Amino acid sequence: MSAHSSLTTAENAVALGDLPPSAKLVAKTLEYEGDLTQSQLAESTLLPTRTVRYGLTQLEENGLVTSEISFIDARKRVYSLDVPER
Numbered sequence: 001m002s003a004h005s006s007l008t009t010a011e012n013a014v015a016l017g018d019l020p021p022s023a024k025l026v027a028k029t030l031e032y033e034g035d036l037t038q039s040q041l042a043e044s045t046l047l048p049t050r051t052v053r054y055g056l057t058q059l060e061e062n063g064l065v066t067s068e069i070s071f072i073d074a075r076k077r078v079y080s081l082d083v084p085e086r
Contacts, residue, residue: 037077
């Protein structure tokens with residue numbers, strides 16, 4: 001897990017509270033498991049890949065998740081929780 005703070009900070013809890021359940025599950029999975037690809041998130045959450053993609057889009061639009069190109073496979077993106085330090 002990365003050195004990011006927990007999702008319990010007031011600002012992020014409010015932002016996360018307005019999102020759909022799928023986005024919340026994706027965020028919690030990233031919090032507990034660390035950086036993952038979309039397919040790894042789908043496997044871990046048991047959500048369809050389309051639902052994971054929608055959740056990631058919602059999280060990125062709210063500034064809660066960032067993505068980078070995977071060094072292992074440049075066709076994939078690695079998503080990480082982007083919660084500012086306290």
